[in-house]
Amino acid sequence: SQQGEEDPQALSIQEGENATMNCSYKTSINNLQWYRQNSGRGLVHLILIRSNEREKHSGRLRVTLDTSKKSSSLLITASRAADTASYFCATDEGRGSRLTFGEGTQLTVNP
Amino acid sequence: EAGVVQSPRYKIIEKKQPVAFWCNPISGHNTLYWYLQNLGQGPELLIRYENEEAVDDSQLPKDRFSAERLKGVDSTLKIQPAELGDSAVYLCASSYPGPFETQYFGPGTRLLVL
Numbered sequence: 210s211q212q213g214e215e216d217p218q219a220l221s222i223q224e225g226e227n228a229t230m231n232c233s234y235k236t237s238i239n240n241l242q243w244y245r246q247n248s249g250r251g252l253v254h255l256i257l258i259r260s261n262e263r264e265k266h267s268g269r270l271r272v273t274l275d276t277s278k279k280s281s282s283l284l285i286t287a288s289r290a291a292d293t294a295s296y297f298c299a300t301d302e303g304r305g306s307r308l309t310f311g312e313g314t315q316l317t318v319n320p
Numbered sequence: 321e322a323g324v325v326q327s328p329r330y331k332i333i334e335k336k337q338p339v340a341f342w343c344n345p346i347s348g349h350n351t352l353y354w355y356l357q358n359l360g361q362g363p364e365l366l367i368r369y370e371n372e373e374a375v376d377d378s379q380l381p382k383d384r385f386s387a388e389r390l391k392g393v394d395s396t397l398k399i400q401p402a403e404l405g406d407s408a409v410y411l412c413a414s415s416y417p418g419p420f421e422t423q424y425f426g427p428g429t430r431l432l433v434l
């Protein structure tokens with residue numbers, strides 16, 4: 210079963226614009242991760258944020274975590290056509306628990 | 321460094337036939353995962369191995385699915401017999417040293433059951 214829900218399900222923007230994707234989850238978590246999946250390919254890890262962190266940056270990526278609202282957001286700044294992919298959040302509840310993925314947001318960046 | 325290798329990349333079979341998928345994880349990664357990904361969905365864990373031991377197989381349909389990881393390196397996932405609903409992408413991933421480090425995914429095997 211899916212732990213999280215991503216919002217929106219699909220997002221289409223122009224190159225250079227920012228893209229924001231949201232993830233909500235249901236249970237208490239230990240870590241939250243974001244992955245990218247290009248069409249027909251495997252998933253690539255983007256960033257991990259721990260439950261005691263509120264914000265993390267990596268290049269053009271900015272992730273926030275609000276454990277009181279059980280939600281996270283992924284911001285991609287200055288988007289490029291190559292950012293076109295599906296983006297998934299994934300959570301774990303602590304050591305010994307599984308990594309549970311959301312249903313993903315399909316991002317299309319138009320050149 | 322080579323990534324996670326999976327074969328075959330694509331497989332088309334008729335229902336009730338057996339099928340097997342193979343995964344070679346990144347060298348030194350002792351944790352290996354098999355996921356199932358349906359179209360438009362996120363991956364769902366089927367089984368997780370720590371070395372040779374299956375430590376989480378609660379979501380593996382054991383009546384038709386089986387997996388093994390002999391010698392704690394390569395792994396094989398088998399379906400026998402396959403059903404129409406098994407059509408999906410089967411992803412293998414590995415990580416080091418524990419289950420909450422970054423998982424590295426292979427390209428997946430796309431299975432179509434006719």
